Amino acid sequence: MKRDFQSSLALLLLRVGSGGLILTHGIPKLQRLFGGAEIKFADPFGLGPVISLGLATFAEVICAILVIVGFKTRLAVIPLIITMLVAAFYAHWDDPFGRKELPLLFCVIFISLLLTGGGAYSLDKFKRR
DSSP: OHHHHHHHHHHHHHHHHHHHHHHHHHHHHHHHHTSOSOOOOOOTTSSOHHHHHHHHHIIIIIIHHHHHHTSSHHHHHHHHHHHHHHIIIIITTTSOHHHHHHHHHHHHHHHHHHHHOSOSSSHHHHTTO
16 A cells, blocks of 8 residues: 555656656747747758647647646657657757757656556546546
8 A cells, every 4th residue: 555655656756747847848949939930940850840849849838738737648748758759869969968868868757657657646547536
């Protein structure tokens, strides 16, 4: 029983912490997307910089909020994982490892949440009751 509580609390901390921290990267992207200035952004899939910025913004704002509240957690982390892999291996490919480290760390966290789900203290569990 105590182990279940600790695991659930750890998942809550992981969700809220990682979601909140990635949101701090998403809010400036949201402001850039709707700011009216010319958009210059990495375009790894050839969709154009506006669409690429929109997809990154969707992941880092909408999906981050879903992760924080634990709604469709496993589904919500998939765009975040893709975004972090693109950040590490495309946007920061030529940069030193220190610049790749943060997106890779986020990626490990989001893969862990993909495997575990949101935990007992999430909207995923709340709606099932």
